Amino acid sequence: MADGGRSVFLTQQQKKERLADRMAILxxxxxxxxxxxxxxxHVEEALSTQGIHLSRTRWSYLINGNGSLVTDQDLLKAIxxxxxxxxxxxxxxxxxxIPPEVEARRDFLVQMRKLxxxxxxxxxxxxxSPETLRTxxxxxxxxxxxxx
Numbered sequence: 001m002a003d004g005g006r007s008v009f010l011t012q013q014q015k016k017e018r019l020a021d022r023m024a025i026l027x028x029x030x031x032x033x034x035x036x037x038x039x040x041x042h043v044e045e046a047l048s049t050q051g052i053h054l055s056r057t058r059w060s061y062l063i064n065g066n067g068s069l070v071t072d073q074d075l076l077k078a079i080x081x082x083x084x085x086x087x088x089x090x091x092x093x094x095x096x097x098i099p100p101e102v103e104a105r106r107d108f109l110v111q112m113r114k115l116x117x118x119x120x121x122x123x124x125x126x127x128x129s130p131e132t133l134r135t136x137x138x139x140x141x142x143x144x145x146x147x148x
Contacts, residue, residue, distance in 0.1 A: 010094060012069055018094045020065030025098075026084040027063065029105045032112075046083045054079070114143065 010018065030038045040059050047054050052075060061067035070076065077088030089096045
């Protein structure tokens with residue numbers, strides 16, 4: 001078995017879902033880095049400089065995990081390398097491990113989002129008793145640590 005004990009034999013649906021999940025992670029990282037939403041136009045521009053065409057429909061299949069499974073290895077490698085600047089294997093080999101730089105960026109984004117929630121709550125709770133504020137802070141901190 002590869003990939004942390006997961007079977008290397010994936011159904012077509014599992015492959016589409018795993019590819020979409022990986023695309024979502026990369027999209028989140030790209031958007032955080034560029035402070036804007038990733039659009040088809042951004043992707044098309046990055047790929048066209050390499051002479052690669054990606055239809056809007058195929059792009060939709062990739063990011064939504066529906067439609068036909070995108071298996072074009074050259075296209076997946078180009079998207080990984082030229083759009084997201086990560087190793088091509090991350091999108092080409094769905095049983096590969098998450099590259100350390102992607103995992104670190106993903107974990108960082110998760111923590112930043114949790115901090116935004118905590119800061120938002122602190123600013124918007126208004127007048128509350130110290131006990132209530134402490135309880136809310138403990139709940140948020142436990143959530144940030146992955147506790148129940």
